[in-house]
Amino acid sequence: MSGETWVRNRWLHVFFAGTMLLTAVITALGWSPWSTRWPAYLAVVVLVVAYLAYGHRGYDSPRAAAAFLPLVVVAALVLPAVVPSTAFVQCIVFPLVWVQSERVRTAVLLSIAVGVASGIGLQVSEGPDALVSTLLIEGISVIGACAMGVWISSVAGLSEERRQLVEELRATQQSLADANRTAGIASERERLAREIHDTVAQNLAGIVMLTERARGDLANDRSDALEERLTVLEESARAALEESRTLVAAGAAGMTRDSLAGALHRLAERHTRETSAVVTVDASECALDRDAQVVLLRVAQEALSNVRAHAGSASVQVRLFPDEGQTVLRVTDDGTGFDPEQPTAGHGLRGLRERLALAGGTCTITSAPGRGTVVDASLPTGPEPGLPSAVRHPVAEVTR
Template identity: 30%
Template sequence: MLLAVGTFALVAAAVASHGGPAGAAAAGYGFAIVFGALALFASRRPVPALLAAATCVVAYYMLDLTPIGLAVPTAAVLYAAAEQGRVRAAAVVAGTLLAASLVARLGEGDAAEIVLGVDLGAQVALMVAVIALGDAARSRRSLRAELSRQAAAAAEEQRAEAARQVEAERLRIAREVHDTLGHAVSVVTLQSAVAQEALADDAPEDALAALAAIRAASGGAMAELRATLGTLRSSGPRGPVPGLDRLPELLAGVDHGGPPVELHVSGRLDTVPAVVSTTAYRVVQEALTNVLRHAQATRVDVSVRVTEDRLSLDVVDDGRGVAPDRDEGGYGLRGMSERIALLGGTVDVGRAGTGGFRVHADLPLPGSTG
């Protein structure tokens, strides 16, 4: 709107300053209105506005009206076209008008030094300036739009990353709770059956031992659950995370009243990093939980092998050889696979070669290349 008003005002002022017949002045003011309207129209349809402005300039001078130059009536249209990205079209129209004016004035006998000197230089400078200004405005607008787009993309990425972190933490907590409580409940169920049979057989010592195992399993589960809840509340130090050093304790809870469990260790467990040690412990815990729930086994072998760059473990039972967690949707095996995948390891579950079921996990140790 400001460009349209400014164009009208400049053309009208140029017409008024030269005076002349009333009819010519009225026509000049009419063209001033047209040039102002074209400046307003150029922001929506720049190329048609450019062509219309050039046509009006030619018509204006063919009617031999008051001289107003070339830049004054077309500057706003040239600026608007350049701002809309039509720099080449604006330059072509401006160059065509200048060339036509130059030929016409020289043909009418105007002095070449005047036409080619100050007049031409001023007109060229003004037209180039408004085109460059419009292009600069377009560039700034595009830059602001790009910066806004990048800021929006960065904000969206931050939101997505926050959502990923929340989801990862949710899955971690789900795995911790499943592994801890699932194993404890399995031990409690097994030992409860042992205690019930012992009482029925009038064997109080066996019943007391089973109750002690229940108490130990539930106490351990509560300790780990408190540690998990404490982490969620971010209050107080987190309790120690179980690792391979606690395997004998874990196996003892299964061995008492359940199938005998034999542990085979090769290599130094104290060289295994804590995160790998904890993951391996959870894998053995989940595998033993599945043995108690599903296998109906009479024997379990747990093997842990530590080399310079790998840790591998096997949990093999002689039970029915059916897939564990089938009735639960496979949450235990899924959590096991997720834990190992996070450390770049692999897990394989299936029937053992000698019957029963086998869980095999392989984990790289930090600094290994294989």
């Protein structure tokens, strides 16, 4: 018997041992119409030995119960037949029948068999004069045992159903937790991919472009231009390092020093120094929380990155303004343009739309070959704060 089974059924074992001990005492001291009592002693010994050998497994093993319960019925017959007061053994016999039977109908039939066997035993020891009292006692015993057994079985059934429901609920909760964890991991990976693409990757792309130009200046012995290239290259590398550290710290890269308008001016200035394209910024302070400001800053970064990589434009205009409950960021360039209906190989525009969609915003791209590109990104905002607009000014062009 395993330790778990023993702990679960320990009170049944104690109850059986106590009942058998008391039955043995009654067998020795109780009245008997016979000159010898060895059949009763033998019944007690056989029952105890059988219980120790395999009967204790009958609570969990149907085969053990099928071998042990017939001995219980026989003992219910033999003991009262020798010593009438040992009919007390039914106190443990009925519980054994109900606990070790798999079905209620089997337990009821065995309870009737125990009652009949015990009644026959009492008739053998007490004679026909005790027939009425025997029928009354055994009838009440069987009915009471069956009623109690059915009630306890229904309670046990409900408890088992509840246990299964609890296990299913726990399994469902665990499955849901695993699914949420997986979704969270995937969402975090997508977020990091967007952040890296919009910050570190773009900065590195600018550094590569500046390095290529510096190499050309070096090859053509343009030391003045090379000095300027190296200065811009150092600033770009420092900006990439700062944004990388901020990204690792789970902060909002580019928003650590001032407002969205200020961040747009710095972004435009750096773009101008890297590409020689004049970037004009017209930014109004809008009622946006920090996360929304980061989203629009990332849109501006992606738009300017596409201008640098594909448009070949000489000038770019960046506007930030409120419009009927929305905050709109518009980036306009005079570059080569493209067909928005044609699929693109990169991830920038797709990531831009996904980022805005997650924030509850929209993105519209208007372009045509040879006619430049307009990127409109809008996010829901609160009432306009009425702060003064930043003065529209072009960022100074850096001499190459």
